[in-house]
Amino acid sequence: MSTATPPSDTAASPIPSRDPVFDELGFPTDPDNLYTQTVGQMLTAAEAINLQHRVRIILAQPKNEVMVHFPVRMNDGHHRLFKGYRIQHNNALGPYKGGFRYHEDVHLDDVKSLALLMTFKCALVRIPFGGGKGGVKIDPRSLAEDELQRVTRRYCAAISHIIGPDHDIPAPDVGTNAQIMAWFADTYMVSSGYADNDALRVVTGKPVSFGGSQGREKATGQGVADVLAEMLPGIGIPLHGMSVTLLGFGNVNSWAGRILQDMGANIVAVMDHTAALRNENGLDCHALAAYSEQNYGIAGYEKQPTATGAGTRADKGVEVISEEEFYRTKCDVFIPGALEQMIKPKQAEMMNCKVMAEAANAPCTPAGDRVLQDKGIEIIPAILANAGGVTVSYFEWLQNKSCVTWDAGHVDRELNRHMCAAAQRALDARKRYNCDLRTAAFAAALEHLGEVYKVRGIFP
Ligand code: NAD
Numbered sequence: 212m213s214t215a216t217p218p219s220d221t222a223a224s225p226i227p228s229r230d231p232v233f234d235e236l237g238f239p240t241d242p243d244n245l246y247t248q249t250v251g252q253m254l255t256a257a258e259a260i261n262l263q264h265r266v267r268i269i270l271a272q273p274k275n276e277v278m279v280h281f282p283v284r285m286n287d288g289h290h291r292l293f294k295g296y297r298i299q300h301n302n303a304l305g306p307y308k309g310g311f312r313y314h315e316d317v318h319l320d321d322v323k324s325l326a327l328l329m330t331f332k333c334a335l336v337r338i339p340f341g342g343g344k345g346g347v348k349i350d351p352r353s354l355a356e357d358e359l360q361r362v363t364r365r366y367c368a369a370i371s372h373i374i375g376p377d378h379d380i381p382a383p384d385v386g387t388n389a390q391i392m393a394w395f396a397d398t399y400m401v402s403s404g405y406a407d408n409d410a411l412r413v414v415t416g417k418p419v420s421f422g423g424s425q426g427r428e429k430a431t432g433q434g435v436a437d438v439l440a441e442m443l444p445g446i447g448i449p450l451h452g453m454s455v456t457l458l459g460f461g462n463v464n465s466w467a468g469r470i471l472q473d474m475g476a477n478i479v480a481v482m483d484h485t486a487a488l489r490n491e492n493g494l495d496c497h498a499l500a501a502y503s504e505q506n507y508g509i510a511g512y513e514k515q516p517t518a519t520g521a522g523t524r525a526d527k528g529v530e531v532i533s534e535e536e537f538y539r540t541k542c543d544v545f546i547p548g549a550l551e552q553m554i555k556p557k558q559a560e561m562m563n564c565k566v567m568a569e570a571a572n573a574p575c576t577p578a579g580d581r582v583l584q585d586k587g588i589e590i591i592p593a594i595l596a597n598a599g600g601v602t603v604s605y606f607e608w609l610q611n612k613s614c615v616t617w618d619a620g621h622v623d624r625e626l627n628r629h630m631c632a633a634a635q636r637a638l639d640a641r642k643r644y645n646c647d648l649r650t651a652a653f654a655a656a657l658e659h660l661g662e663v664y665k666v667r668g669i670f671p
Contacts, residue, residue, distance in 0.1 A: 230254040232271055245551055246320040248577050249327050256653030259644045266657075266664045270330070273323055275299040279369040283361045293362060295347040297370045299379055300326035302341035303663050304334060306377055308601060310384030310416070311345030311366075313391075314550075321551060322346050325384075328572050332598045334656035336633045338605040343379050345370065351386045352507065363391050367398040376405065376412035376611075382604045383416040385461070385550065389428065392417045412611040415604035424607035426622035427600075432466025433623065434599015435546065435570045436474060437630040438591060442638070443544075446566060446589055451475035454542040456564070458482055459549030460503055463570045463597065467546055468496035480532070480540040483549070485510035487537040488529050495526045538562055545588075547574035554579040562588070569593035584647065592649040594656065595637050602629045 229240075232254055238247050250271050257267045277297045282290045296319060299307040309329035322344050330342025347366050351359055373379060383392055392414050400410040417423035426433065440450055453476050457464045460483045468478050477493035485508030488494060502512045513529040532540075538561035545562055547554060548570035554562070559575070559582035567583060568591040569575075575583065583590060603626055610616055617625075633655075640658070641651035 227251075227255070230258070232267055236268060236271055238271075243552075243576055243578070244320055245324045245573060246327075249324040249573060251577065252649060253327065253331065253653055253657070256646075256650045256657050259646055259650055260654050260657055260661070262657055262661050263664070265669060266661050269664070269669075270301060270327070270657075270660065273298050273300040273326055274302065275373065276319070276323065277370060277373055278319070279366075281365040281369045283358065283365050285358055286355050293347055293349060293366070295345065295366045295369060296322045297345040297373060297379070297381075298322045298326040298343060299373070300342040300344075301330040301660075302378075303660060303667065304330075304341050305339035306341060306375075307343030307379035308333060308340035308382070308604065309343040309345070310382040310600075311347070311387060312384035313347050313349050313351040313362075313386035315348060315350040316550075317346035317348045324551070325572055328594055329601065330660070331594045331653060331656040332601055334659045335594050335636065335652055336598045336602050336629050337659065338602060338629070340380075340601070340605060343381070344384070345381055346384075349386075359391070360394050363394045364398040367395045368402065371399055371403060374399070374413060375403070376409055376608075380412065380604075380608060381414050382600070383462070388462070389416055389418045389423060392423075393421050396421065408611070408614065412608050415607040416600075417607070422607070422611050424603055424610055424622060425617060425619040426626065427603045427607055428462070429466040429470070430603035430622075430626060431463045431570065431597050431600035432468070432470055433626060434602065434630050435463070435467040435548075435568055435596050436470040437599065437627050438596050438634050439471070439544065439566075439568055440474065441631045441634040442591065443566070445638075448543050448565060452477065453544060454479045455544045455546060456480040456482075456537070456540050456542045458537075458545070458547040458553065458574070459571060460499065460509055461548070463600075464546060464548030465496065465500040465503065467548060467570055468494075469500060472496045476544075479542055480537055481509060482534065482537045483509050486512075487532045487534055488513060489532045489536070489540060490526060490529045492528055494529065498526055535561060544568060547571045549574070552576050552579075554583075556582045559583045559586070562586075564588060566591065568596045570597050572597065580649075590647070590649055592637075592652045595633055595648075595652045598633060599626055599630060602626055 279295045326344035333340040396414045399413045411422045455476050480489040503509050541563040544566045545564035551573045554575040556578050559579040566589045572593045636655040637652040640655040
């Protein structure tokens with residue numbers, strides 16, 4: 212599927228006026244800049260709760276922005292120079308926390324946005340972490356496994372002086388996985404001088420055999436399902452029999468799809484970077500996930516014999532559809548779980564759903580978001596919908612710190628408790644401030660951050 216960005220991004224609703232904090236801090240004037248967009252959402256909520264000016268300006272910029280370049284020997288003998296980032300947005304509530312991604316389009320403003328969202332996610336779910344994010348500009352699929360391992364070890368070495376088990380704790384994101392976290396942890400452990408057990412906590416999302424938590428791999432998808440189960444009854448959509456479309460079918464959405472299917476939902480359409488598929492009777496996400504893992508995408512799945520052996524139902528009647536047909540597919544819940552800013556006004560105009568649950572971070576442009584709001588689509592924002600990943604990362608960190616292991620049922624129950632409480636916090640803030648759910652979720656997180664700044668004060 213194409214990732215090309217249309218030249219302009221206009222929408223029916225008027226563009227909201229620019230917050231004075233943007234000019235005070237010298238922000239770019241481009242309203243579609245992802246970082247400006249994310250800070251704008253935060254400032255709207257700050258205004259709603261009448262947050263102190265000093266907290267607004269602190270949260271509008273990351274504390275630290277680190278950019279690194281490092282060489283790696285490739286298998287043909289030549290050396291290639293890679294660019295990496297680690298952004299530490301805020302640590303008022305605890306150590307910086309946030310994943311790192313491998314993607315060819317990684318750049319500074321995106322990583323800054325993702326780091327800011329982490330601060331708000333942790334504050335909303337009330338886990339004692341701040342926000343950070345990292346990335347390397349690289350197409351991981353173009354590298355051999357040993358090259359990927361060397362890139363990971365050099366990236367870890369390049370940022371090892373600013374991370375640490377009690378200071379900044381990375382995790383997986385787009386293009387990275389448990390194996391990459393294992394190489395990362397190993398590099399830090401052999402080179403940091405920390406006692407081994409403590410150093411293991413430097414990264415979460417590790418394989419279960421190497422200090423990882425039960426349930427971490429599916430955690431973000433599980434969290435999406437938990438939030439939907441908590442909120443949909445209030446919106447009048449029964450879980451059983453509801454129709455769902457998934458944009459993206461990687462870690463997050465393949466798990467969200469499998470879990471929602473097991474809860475009785477019909478996953479009617481899925482699109483990833485290779486194809487778009489539809490089945491009005493419901494796609495079998497278990498079989499599709501097994502196929503996608505082996506084939507690096509869902510393209511060609513429709514040619515499979517109906518019984519793949521991995522699924523819970525036979526997938527009959529799968530059709531290949533266009534990108535436009537995908538967006539136009541009627542459903543109850545649309546779940547974007549791919550990259551940022553894919554939903555522009557053009558896509559938003561086509562979408563035919565009642566609820567959008569943001570499994571991906573910042574999946575809409577501001578103008579796309581306004582079109583969805585105008586259409587009356589209920590948006591469950593990313594800082595709520597996809598907070599399950601960092602929540603189980605916190606559980607992993609806690610287990611490592613106290614040398615215990617939790618069973619899968621305990622992880623699921625604790626995750627559900629955190630996700631339901633966060634959903635109720637956002638709903639409660641929506642009532643109090645009479646605003647949309649995105650502003651309400653930011654407001655509920657900001658109330659906590661604002662209170663902590665009030666009692667801590669600002670040094671000196
Ligand atoms: P992933 O790399 O496993 O999957 C990304 C998916 O996006 C793939 O299916 C890919 O095919 C699809 N995609 C990419 N470009 C596309 C395009 N142009 N059209 C259609 N599909 C496209 O990544 P992930 O870990 O599942 O993360 C997805 C989103 O969720 C990201 O925004 C990430 O920041 C967010 N997120 C991830 C986690 C986590 O624990 N992994 C936690 C919170 C939020």
